[in-house]
Structures are given as structure tokens and as C-alpha cells.
Amino acid sequence: MLLFFRTIISNFLWLLGIHGINFFDTLINIQILDNFISENLTYKEFFNLFVLLGGSGAGLSLLLSIFLFSKDKHTTLIGKMSLPFVIFNINEILIFGIPIFMNFSLIIPFILVPIFNFTLSYIFISYTDIILFNDTFLPWTTPALMNIYLSTDGNIIAILFQLFLIIIGSFIYMPFIKSYTRTQSSTVSLEKTARKFDISLEVESRRDIKFQEAQSSLIKSHHKINKIIDEINQDNLTLYYQPKINIQNKTCNEFEALIRIKDKNGIMRGPDFIIDIEDSGLASIIDIWVCKEVKKDLELWAEKDFYPEISINIFPHTLEDKNYINDIISILKGYNICFEIIERRSSLNKNVFENIKLMKQEGFKISLDDLGVGFTNFSILYEIPLSSVKIDRKIIEYTKDKKGFILYKNICELCSDLNYQIILEGIETQDEYDKLVNPKINIIQGWYYSKAIYFDEVYQYSKSF
Numbered sequence: 001m002l003l004f005f006r007t008i009i010s011n012f013l014w015l016l017g018i019h020g021i022n023f024f025d026t027l028i029n030i031q032i033l034d035n036f037i038s039e040n041l042t043y044k045e046f047f048n049l050f051v052l053l054g055g056s057g058a059g060l061s062l063l064l065s066i067f068l069f070s071k072d073k074h075t076t077l078i079g080k081m082s083l084p085f086v087i088f089n090i091n092e093i094l095i096f097g098i099p100i101f102m103n104f105s106l107i108i109p110f111i112l113v114p115i116f117n118f119t120l121s122y123i124f125i126s127y128t129d130i131i132l133f134n135d136t137f138l139p140w141t142t143p144a145l146m147n148i149y150l151s152t153d154g155n156i157i158a159i160l161f162q163l164f165l166i167i168i169g170s171f172i173y174m175p176f177i178k179s180y181t182r183t184q185s186s187t188v189s190l191e192k193t194a195r196k197f198d199i200s201l202e203v204e205s206r207r208d209i210k211f212q213e214a215q216s217s218l219i220k221s222h223h224k225i226n227k228i229i230d231e232i233n234q235d236n237l238t239l240y241y242q243p244k245i246n247i248q249n250k251t252c253n254e255f256e257a258l259i260r261i262k263d264k265n266g267i268m269r270g271p272d273f274i275i276d277i278e279d280s281g282l283a284s285i286i287d288i289w290v291c292k293e294v295k296k297d298l299e300l301w302a303e304k305d306f307y308p309e310i311s312i313n314i315f316p317h318t319l320e321d322k323n324y325i326n327d328i329i330s331i332l333k334g335y336n337i338c339f340e341i342i343e344r345r346s347s348l349n350k351n352v353f354e355n356i357k358l359m360k361q362e363g364f365k366i367s368l369d370d371l372g373v374g375f376t377n378f379s380i381l382y383e384i385p386l387s388s389v390k391i392d393r394k395i396i397e398y399t400k401d402k403k404g405f406i407l408y409k410n411i412c413e414l415c416s417d418l419n420y421q422i423i424l425e426g427i428e429t430q431d432e433y434d435k436l437v438n439p440k441i442n443i444i445q446g447w448y449y450s451k452a453i454y455f456d457e458v459y460q461y462s463k464s465f
Contacts, residue, residue: 003033003043007118011056011111014100038125040133041151048089049151050121053144053166055091057110058117060144061169062094065177068170072181088141109176113169124161131158236262237271239293240452243461244311244423244445247437252465256311256340256445257294258452259286283315284324291331297455298335306459309336311367316342316352325355329362338365338387353383360385367423371395371411381418388443389415393426399436412440 033044054060063086066079078097085093095101100110131152138147145159152158241255259271294310318324319341339359360366365387391411398404415422427433427446453461
């Protein structure tokens with residue numbers, strides 16, 4: 001049942017431009033894939049041989065249906081371009097070229113064909129012993145027909161069965177391909193627009209160029225996300241903690257959790273994929289991971305009778321989803337946590353306000369990150385129950401001239417009058433410290449005191465500060 005569910009979800013996620021199998025397997029560790037459905041045939045190999053023929057959505061069936069039934073020259077062109085890749089089970093060009101991405105017409109057969117393949121093949125393999133498999137290891141890029149030939153020592157029934165699945169799949173796609181290429185394809189839409197505004201020559205001359213640029217961008221973005229997911233799956237992510245110094249009582253009992261990633265050379269670097277993660281819709285997954293890692297570290301520190309306050313950054317999309325917020329509350333309830341939020345006017349809807357209020361009610365502190373830059377709207381200082389505000393490094397750079405320094409002083413006055421704790425982020429030099437630290441400032445965070453440090457160093461840093 002889990003594998004059947006995996007088949008449905010992993011193919012559906014392509015509608016959102018997400019690599020379904022990678023995403024699903026990131027969330028759920030499906031160890032059953034290494035189990036055997038038949039002698040010498042694991043479930044993972046079963047998917048490669050009988051379900052994902054040509055990649056997600058049974059790409060070979062989709063491609064065959066395009067060649068047989070499409071009346072749209074652009075869709076056929078994409079099919080021809082993607083053919084060498086689909087043969088080796090790589091179908092991103094097909095998915096983003098037609099596209100399947102955000103295509104509510106073709107997502108139906110894109111899910112239906114793998115379900116058909118899964119169901120029929122599972123019954124055939126489970127209840128017959130007609131096909132015997134050897135123990136040959138084959139990479140997932142091995143082409144269809146060749147992979148079944150090598151896996152069964154040339155069993156003709158196995159080869160015909162796989163070919164049967166590909167052909168039947170193409171006929172399942174048939175009515176959807178016909179309907180789509182007749183009424184909804186990019187070529188048809190462009191031609192309708194061209195006729196309406198009498199710009200056919202210009203559209204014709206620029207259409208292919210613009211389309212290829214758009215598809216190239218989508219494919220590059222998709223591969224970037226796949227790379228990020230692979231890095232996450234390989235346990236290359238970790239947390240570092242940057243000290244936050246209370247300059248009023250000269251202590252350090254607060255730290256901000258920051259993601260770090262280990263590159264192929266073993267060197268830790270900052271996460272350069274945050275924007276891509278957010279754009280891909282995976283931000284909330286990262287937020288949950290961070291919360292779980294922070295909880296593990298807090299439990300270890302508690303064994304030393306050490307109870308620091310940890311700040312955690314929360315993506316705007318996570319704040320909109322009450323299910324994720326409830327998960328986060330469940331993970332960290334009872335711990336000394338401050339959630340740092342980034343104000344984006346477009347994302348401050350009713351759900352966000354309610355979720356922030358809920359987090360506050362559960363005992364968590366709320367801090368406004370990056371005050372003074374980006375999308376900052378001062379009404380947020382009134383609308384959200386904040387505990388603190390963090391003045392961004394960019395404001396510090398403004399203070400090099402008189403106008404910028406006046407802006408900085410007035411921000412400090414405003415936040416102090418509103419009774420918010422003020423955190424000055426990005427102090428790096430003695431000159432900056434001497435110029436900017438005033439009685440209104442509560443916390444200093446920056447390289448002047450310390451870069452982000454690893455878990456093992458946090459306890460000692462705090463105690464010896």
C-alpha cells in the first residue's frame with residue numbers, strides 16, 4: 001500500500017515542478033524498496049523495470065503517444081528533443097517542455113499510467129512464476145527492453161510484457177494528448193493570440209527563441225533543486241550557532257541556529273540554496289528539520305544543566321500553514337526558543353497572524369529579522385506581538401554618513417519606545433561597536449564577538465564568556 005501511495009504522490013508532485021520520488025523518499029524512508037517482491041527482484045528494481053518506463057509518468061508511453069497522436073508541431077518537436085534522454089529514463093525535458101509542470105490536463109494520465117503499470121505488473125509478478133530474474137545489477141538509466149532482457153536472460157515473455165505496458169500506456173495517454181494539443185498547447189495559444197492582434201509574423205519569429213529560454217530556465221532550476229535534495233539526503237546539512245551577546249549584563253546565553261552544508265571537499269559553507277528551496281516549496285521541510293535538530297542539541301545541553309535560548313528562522317510559507325506550525329510547536333514546546341520571522345507584506349495574511357499569535361501563546365518569543373531592509377513595513381511593529389527586533393547589517397553600513405546615522409538612531413528610539421528588545425546584527429569592527437552601541441541596544445550579534453560555532457563549542461563559549 002505504501003508503494004502504491006508512493007506511485008501516486010511522486011508522479012502528482014511533478015505538477016508542482018517537484019521531483020516526486022526524491023521528495024517523497026526524503027520525507028519517508030521506504031526501506032521496503034530493498035525487499036524482494038520475487039527472487040532476485042527488489043521493489044526498487046520492480047519500479048525501474050515495470051512502472052517508470054522512460055522516467056516518471058512512464059515517459060516512453062507519453063513519448064510514443066505524442067509521436068502517434070499529437071497534431072501540434074511544437075509538442076512533437078519537444079518529443080523529438082527529449083527522445084535521447086527518455087530512452088535513458090531522463091524525462092525532465094519532456095516534463096518541462098510540453099509541459100507536465102502546472103498542466104492540469106496531462107497530470108491525469110501522468111499519474112494513471114504508472115498506477116496501471118504498477119497494478120498489472122504487481123499482480124503478474126506476484127501470482128505467476130513465468131518470469132525468472134537473475135542477480136545482475138543494472139543502473140536505473142538502462143533503457144527499457146534492454147533492462148528487462150538483461151535482468152531475465154532474454155526471457156521473451158518478460159520483454160513482450162514490458163513492451164505491452166509501454167503500448168497500452170500510450171493509448172491511455174492518447175485522448176489526453178489529442179485534447180491538449182488541439183486546444184491547450186503553447187503553440188495553439190500563441191497562434192490564437194497572434195491572430196487576435198495580427199502579430200503572427202513577430203510571434204512566429206520569436207516564439208521558439210523565447211520558449212527555449214523559458215524551458216532552459218525551468219530545467220536548470222529543476223536540476224538545482226534535485227541537487228539540493230541529494231545533498232540533504234546525504235546528511236551534508238548541519239547546524240552552527242552564532243552567539244548573541246547581552247551587552248547590558250555581559251553574558252552570552254542566546255544563540256541563533258544557522259544552517260551549514262558540507263561540500264565535497266569537507267568544507268563547511270553557508271547555504272546558498274535558501275532562495276531556491278523557498279521557490280521550490282520545500283522551505284517548510286527545512287524548517288521542520290532545523291527544529292528537530294535544535295531539539296536534539298537542547299536535550300544534550302540539558303544533560304550539562306545548560307539551557308540556552310535558541311533563535312530559529314522560519315520561512316514565510318511555513319508561517320502560513322497551521323499544520324506545519326502545529327508540528328513545530330509539538331517539537332519544541334517547553335524549550336527556550338525565539339522564532340525569527342522575515343516580514344514580507346504580501347505574505348502577511350490572516351493565517352500568518354493567527355499562527356504567530358498561536359506560537360506566542362505557546363510560550364515562544366517572536367523576533368522581527370532584517371528590520372530596515374527588503375519589504376519592511378513599519379505597521380508590522382504594531383500588528384505582530386514581537387519580543388525583539390533585529391537591525392540588519394545593511395542599516396549599519398548606512399551609518400557611515402550623517403543621514404544614515406540619523407536613520408539608525410531613530411529606529412533605535414522607535415523600537416525602544418515600543419518596548420522591544422533591540423538586537424544589532426552584523427557588528428564586525430571596534431569602530432562599528434564604539435559608534436553604534438548605545439543604551440537602547442540589548443544584544444550584539446556579529447563577527448566582532450564570534451562567527452557561528454559548532455555545537456560542541458557552544459557550552460564552553462557561553463560559560464567562559
